[in-house]
Amino acid sequence: xxxxxxxxxxxxxxxxxxxxxxxxxxxxxxxxxxxxxxxxxxxxxxxxxxxxxxxxxxxxxxxxxxxxxxxxxxxxxxxxxxxxxxxxxxxxxxxxxxxxxxxxxxxxxxxxxxxxxxxxxxxxxxxxxxxxxxxxxxxxxxxxxxxxxxxxxxxxxxxxxxxxxxxxxxxxxxxxxxxxxxxxxxxxxxxxxxxxxxxxxxxxxxxxxxxxxxxxxxxxxxxxxxxxxxxxxxxxxxxxxxxxxxxxxxxxxxxxxxxxxxxxxxxxxxxxxxxxxxxxxxxxxxxxxxxxxxxxxxxxxxxxxxxxxxxxxxxxxxxxxxxxxxxxxxxxxxxxxxxxxxxxx
Amino acid sequence: xxxxxxxxxxxxxxxxxxxxxxxxxxxxxxxxxxxxxxxxxxxxxxxxxxxxxxxxxxxxxxxxxxxxxxxxxxxxxxxxxxxxxxxxxxxxxxxxxxxxxxxxxxxxxxxxxxxxxxxxxxxxxxxxxxxxxxxxxxxxxxxxxxxxxxxxxxxxxxxxxxxxxxxxxxxxxxxxxxxxxxxxxxxxxxxxxxxxxxxxxxxxxxxxxxxxxxxxxxxxxxxxxxxxxxxxxxxxxxxxxxxxxxxxxxxxxxxxxxxxxxxxxxxxxxxxxxxxxxxxxxxxxxxxxxxxxxxxxxxxxxxxxxxxxxxxxxxxxxxxxxxxxxxxxxxxxx
Numbered sequence: 127x128x129x130x131x132x133x134x135x136x137x138x139x140x141x142x143x144x145x146x147x148x149x150x151x152x153x154x155x156x157x158x159x160x161x162x163x164x165x166x167x168x169x170x171x172x173x174x175x176x177x178x179x180x181x182x183x184x185x186x187x188x189x190x191x192x193x194x195x196x197x198x199x200x201x202x203x204x205x206x207x208x209x210x211x212x213x214x215x216x217x218x219x220x221x222x223x224x225x226x227x228x229x230x231x232x233x234x235x236x237x238x239x240x241x242x243x244x245x246x247x248x249x250x251x252x253x254x255x256x257x258x259x260x261x262x263x264x265x266x267x268x269x270x271x272x273x274x275x276x277x278x279x280x281x282x283x284x285x286x287x288x289x290x291x292x293x294x295x296x297x298x299x300x301x302x303x304x305x306x307x308x309x310x311x312x313x314x315x316x317x318x319x320x321x322x323x324x325x326x327x328x329x330x331x332x333x334x335x336x337x338x339x340x341x342x343x344x345x346x347x348x349x350x351x352x353x354x355x356x357x358x359x360x361x362x363x364x365x366x367x368x369x370x371x372x373x374x375x376x377x378x379x380x381x382x383x384x385x386x387x388x389x390x391x392x393x394x395x396x397x398x399x400x401x402x403x404x405x406x407x408x409x410x411x412x413x414x415x416x417x418x419x420x421x422x423x424x425x426x427x428x429x430x431x432x433x434x435x436x437x438x439x440x441x442x443x444x445x446x447x448x449x450x451x452x453x454x455x456x457x458x459x460x461x462x463x464x465x466x467x468x469x470x471x
Numbered sequence: 472x473x474x475x476x477x478x479x480x481x482x483x484x485x486x487x488x489x490x491x492x493x494x495x496x497x498x499x500x501x502x503x504x505x506x507x508x509x510x511x512x513x514x515x516x517x518x519x520x521x522x523x524x525x526x527x528x529x530x531x532x533x534x535x536x537x538x539x540x541x542x543x544x545x546x547x548x549x550x551x552x553x554x555x556x557x558x559x560x561x562x563x564x565x566x567x568x569x570x571x572x573x574x575x576x577x578x579x580x581x582x583x584x585x586x587x588x589x590x591x592x593x594x595x596x597x598x599x600x601x602x603x604x605x606x607x608x609x610x611x612x613x614x615x616x617x618x619x620x621x622x623x624x625x626x627x628x629x630x631x632x633x634x635x636x637x638x639x640x641x642x643x644x645x646x647x648x649x650x651x652x653x654x655x656x657x658x659x660x661x662x663x664x665x666x667x668x669x670x671x672x673x674x675x676x677x678x679x680x681x682x683x684x685x686x687x688x689x690x691x692x693x694x695x696x697x698x699x700x701x702x703x704x705x706x707x708x709x710x711x712x713x714x715x716x717x718x719x720x721x722x723x724x725x726x727x728x729x730x731x732x733x734x735x736x737x738x739x740x741x742x743x744x745x746x747x748x749x750x751x752x753x754x755x756x757x758x759x760x761x762x763x764x765x766x767x768x769x770x771x772x773x774x775x776x777x778x779x780x781x782x783x784x785x786x787x788x789x790x791x792x793x794x795x796x797x798x799x800x801x802x803x804x805x
Contacts, residue, residue, distance in 0.1 A: 157590055158590050158591065159590070159591065161586070161590050162587055162590060162591065165579065165583060165587075166576060166579075249574060249577070250570070250572050250574030251574045251575070251576055252574075253542065253568075253570050253572075253574055254574045254575060254576070254587075254630075255591070256541075256542070257540060257566075257567065257568040257569075257570075258587070258588065258591035258592055258634070259563055259564045259591055259592040259593060259594075259634070260591050261560070261563070
């Protein structure tokens with residue numbers, strides 16, 4: 127047993143910090159509730175920071191490789207009509223890595239959000255903290271704000287670096303559509319908003335259920351359900367445009383603007399009244415060209431039409447989606463605060 | 472202890488001692504889903520007392536303490552800590568609470584636990600806290616999770632005392648300690664309380680031990696208050712009369728029998744045989760009448776739930792309007 131040197135002079139109010147000779151760990155110089163929150167969750171915080179840095183380093187390295195290849199291809203003039211097939215693996219890496227990044231918000235909700243309050247409720251340390259002189263609302267606010275701030279920072283950095291990696295390929299690889307959840311959810315304001323939403327949902331679930339493990343499982347379920355809903359509706363945030371031709375049903379398909387992504391099922395037929403008939407129109411007569419043409423003519427088809435989302439809408443849609451997510455987050459936070467004030471114990 | 476017993480006339484016009492009570496409760500009630508944990512409890516605990524809170528398991532002790540520390544909200548009635556609502560800044564700052572489980576962050580070191588106290592309490596006294604920890608040879612660099620139960624309790628004590636509270640609420644603080652540590656911490660408790668005039672509310676099952684710590688008493692059973700008042704005051708209001716072998720004795724007449732025990736040995740009592748009575752009139756202690764010990768008194772009341780409660784004048788809460796008017800000027804000037 128060690129015998130620590132002790133200052134036994136009584137009543138030195140709030141003396142200088144003494145850590146009993148313990149090696150001082152590196153960390154931000156915080157005081158009050160911020161110190162407590164950092165100390166309690168420092169392992170989780172450092173893990174988050176470390177993984178973020180790791181992700182950034184990996185992305186910078188992978189982008190470097192991709193750029194070397196891309197520059198070499200450009201110099202040799204092989205990119206005049208699209209990227210060659212041997213470049214595909216670089217695009218695949220981008221897509222795969224982006225897919226992994228898509229799980230980050232879910233992991234943050236499950237591993238940071240759910241245990242944040244549930245852990246204190248389960249171990250009873252919430253009683254320890256609330257019997258000190260700070261109000262539980264202040265403690266709760268610090269806890270939420272610090273963690274949310276760190277999450278916003280980390281997901282923001284990851285999203286920005288990922289966007290930087292993707293941008294040289296924008297419009298150059300057919301397989302990398304901007305409407306894909308990898309790019310739509312992984313860049314701009316969305317990763318931050320989505321992570322904050324899953325985090326707040328995790329906190330709320332943990333606060334209500336008061337058990338760490340159960341909260342993590344339930345959070346996973348809730349966040350998974352939210353992802354399904356989001357995937358179903360996120361493209362509805364856009365304003366679908368239509369490109370048309372007027373050179374008859376047999377004419378070519380309308381050209382789409384650069385990076386535009388086709389919506390709906392294939393090209394439809396445009397009638398003289400401006401109505402769109404889907405691609406199955408007159409499909410039964412497909413076998414006989416004459417009958418087919420007659421069928422189409424009877425319906426006054428004058429051309430073809432394709433629905434699409436132009437890339438110019440990407441930012442608007444992302445900010446609209448982020449706004450919705452942040453509004454829900456705010457509502458969840460208000461619930462957490464109200465619940466925490468009233469019946470934390 | 473003087474040798475003349477006292478009794479309280481009904482509806483006495485006793486004036487309350489000067490000074491604001493540490494705790495004052497009015498019609499306090501708390502209902503959980505399974506029923507009332509505490510019902511219509513009214514009392515006051517004058518400041519500067521060391522008060523024992525006694526009662527069987529599930530009697531409402533922890534509920535009362537949680538209400539006083541704002542951990543839970545009352546269903547009916549209310550309570551004030553130094554005249555303030557339990558959740559108010561002042562009440563929170565002046566109250567320290569050590570719950571039964573004594574939760575601490577297991578991964579914190581002892582030094583970090585004390586730092587928690589320093590960071591979160593404006594009146595923190597590092598010297599007192601470190602003194603309590605070092606008296607038990609608890610190394611400051613040790614992690615809480617590696618400490619023994621007794622050492623952990625000591626750290627929790629240090630955290631509570633370091634806060635420099637005016638009201639210290641301890642829920643079964645000594646239950647997991649060996650007798651030596653228990654005695655040592657009891658001494659620390661009484662010495663600190665005496666030195667700083669701290670009001671202490673401590674719940675315990677160790678009736679004999681309370682006798683040495685407490686000068687005030689609250690007894691709860693079945694969610695209601697059974698006894699409240701100064702220990703001396705309460706003891707002087709009762710007497711243990713020598714039991715006649717057969718039939719009711721005429722000298723019991725003015726008094727109320729709390730418990731008749733010992734003579735038949737039915738309960739295997741370890742205490743003195745006799746009849747515990749609440750005095751209904753003056754009585755001279757002598758050969759056939761002696762003041763009960765605190766333990767005899769407590770056991771008597773805990774075993775006889777039908778006896779009406781006795782709230783000594785010093786423990787009777789003031790009129791609710793008195794409290795409101797008394798609190799008013801201070802709030803305005805504050």
